[in-house]
Amino acid sequence: MTDTPFASGGCLCGAVSWRAANPPARMAQCHCRDCQRASGTGHMSLAFFKEEDVAIEGEVTGYDATADSGNINTRYFCPRCGSRLFTRNSGRPGVVGVAVGSSADSGWFAPGAVVYEQSRPAWDITTTDIPHFETMPPPPR
Numbered sequence: 001m002t003d004t005p006f007a008s009g010g011c012l013c014g015a016v017s018w019r020a021a022n023p024p025a026r027m028a029q030c031h032c033r034d035c036q037r038a039s040g041t042g043h044m045s046l047a048f049f050k051e052e053d054v055a056i057e058g059e060v061t062g063y064d065a066t067a068d069s070g071n072i073n074t075r076y077f078c079p080r081c082g083s084r085l086f087t088r089n090s091g092r093p094g095v096v097g098v099a100v101g102s103s104a105d106s107g108w109f110a111p112g113a114v115v116y117e118q119s120r121p122a123w124d125i126t127t128t129d130i131p132h133f134e135t136m137p138p139p140p141r
Contacts, residue, residue, distance in 0.1 A: 007047075009103040011083035016058030018085065018098065024049045025095070028113045031120035032136075034065055038075055038084055042124025045100040046087070047109060054096045060085060067091075069136065092139065113137070 010017035024047040035044035061079040064072050071091035077084050087097040100109045114126050118134045126132075 006053075007098075007103055007105075007108060009085075009098070011058075011078035011081050011085060011102065013078060013081035013083070015080045016056070016060055016078045016083070016085060018057070018102070019055045020047075020049045020098065021053040021055075022050070023108070024098075026113075027100075027109055027111050028115055029111045029126055030115050031118075031124065031126075032116040033119055034067075034073070035116075036119070036121075039099075039101075042121045043114075043126070044084075045106075045109060045111065046097040047100055048092075048095050048097050051094045051096050054086075054098070056086070067136075 005019035006022050008017065008019040026048040027046070029043045029045050031043045036042060038044065059079060060076040062074045062076045064074050067073045067089065069091060071089050073087060073089045075084060075087050083102060084099045085102050086099060100106050111130060113130055114132045115136050117132045120126070
């Protein structure tokens with residue numbers, strides 16, 4: 001981990017923090033119903049980093065949910081304030097999906113895709129100049 005991270009952030013109460021040493025491999029907005037429920041809004045903005053590039057400090061609690069692919073998606077949050085921080089998916093080992101809203105400065109975020117367009121509420125307007133997928137597309141090869 002470098003002294004000057006690419007990005008950093010943490011929870012609302014300050015009990016959990018994270019730092020990412022390098023830029024994410026992918027960035028997306030997800031409109032699936034699970035992300036809507038977890039975020040309390042129409043989508044979740046996520047940045048996917050290599051696990052070795054992310055340092056997490058503090059105690060987190062995880063919640064496992066089965067994705068439509070059959071993979072287990074574990075959403076991690078601060079047990080003290082409830083802030084959603086990151087996710088890990090059993091189908092993508094070695095990858096951490098950081099909740100961009102937990103970033104200290106999210107000006108670096110630029111989604112490359114919108115997924116689960118079929119579940120996007122009409123009031124949740126997203127950019128139209130990137131690929132939109134009705135469900136989850138196959139992982140890049």
